[in-house]
Amino acid sequence: MNERTLFPGASFLRGVGQIMLQSNAWTGLLFLVGIFYDSTIMGLGALLAVVTGTLTAKLLRYDPEAINAGLYGFSATLVGVALTFYFQPVAVIWVAIVVGAILATVLQHRLITWNIPGFTFPFIVVTWICLYLFHHVWVVKDSADIVASLPVNDDFTLSTHGFGEVIFQGSVLAGLIFFIAVFINAPVAALYGVVGSILGAFISLQFAEPVPDIHMGLFSFNAVLCAIAFSGNKPRDGIFVLLSVVLSVLIDIQLLKMNLSVLTFPFVAASWITLLVKRLLPASWLV
Known part of the structure; x- marks a missing residue:
């Protein structure tokens, strides 16, 4: 069955799928299933982030083909999962997911326009900044996930x-x-x-x-x-x-x-x- 018919919001799912360089809505859907299986909180973080990142790209009128391929969703999604993995899901973390997803999307766009293969670099930059902020400036308790074995x-x-x-x-x-x-x-x-x-x-x-x-x-x-x-x-x-x-x-x-x-x-x-x-x-x- 055609992705576009089955998934009206396929660009969001492709954004998740692009985490492993797959522009496929089914792949993105299965990624979300796997995330939710392990952690509902991380699943919600992923959803919030990919929707924020993709909508940001649409509002800023980025290339529709790139948006549809999911190129503005994967770094944002990883930010959402990372922040709910590292920190307890308090209010400031959910705000940081939204802001971080927007920043990751804008940085992704810069790299695309400069013809630089950025891969997940925007996610890395945003998450490193958040790790510093929430460990040293606005301290948030660590999530139990990072100490679980x-x-x-x-x-x-x-x-x-x-x-x-x-x-x-x-x-x-x-x-x-x-x-x-x-x-x-x-x-x-x-x-x-x-x-x-x-x-x-x-x-x-x-x-x-x-x-x-x-x-x-x-x-x-x-x-x-x-x-x-x-x-x-x-x-x-x-x-x-x-x-x-x-x-x-x-x-x-x-x-x-x-x-x-x-x-x-x-x-x-x-x-x-x-x-x-x-x-x-x-x-x-x-x-």
Whole structure:
């Protein structure tokens, strides 16, 4: 069934789907299902943020095609999920979600107009600012979610948690739903994501990172995003996936040693470096 017929507000759902670079309303819907399964509060935060971000783009008369593709929804959605993940859902946090979603949308637009592949960078900037403000200026108590631990005994979770942690979700089922959501739109990308998740865990294990953190997907979710971003049907696509995944994990490890909130910055930084490498290669090699 056509997305436009089934979902009158498909642009909102595509905005959620674009978190993992999927312009598909079904994907976005499944992402929301996974988020709500793990946390109703985070689900509400995601909804408020994606609606705010998308409506902001419409009110500011941004490119309708970009809006319809969901390009102004994903960073905003991540802001909504992140703030309800890190902090207790008091009134100021809900206000911050609205303001943060607007700022993320405007920054996303700047990057688009400058022809810079911003990925989730607007979400990162806005969330880093909010983390500083609500930890040091207007102090808000931490959410229980950031201190909760999840016992893991099955290596299968190396891949499912890698998908789940992209959107701050820790359960196996949420991760599996996210994998299916990507698979229905881009099977090759989803399978590359599984490989990226496992590879991210393997690399971090070589650096003696804490095993519980590895199993929870904390060293895999950026790798999943990189693998999806550079996935393709050609063998050389695998080389770029490998390069970006390795870079993302190494950046992740270094930032964590500095006690920084990494969010999806390793994915963005690794993607920028990989795109630069691709640009420096001969055009004939990329055909």
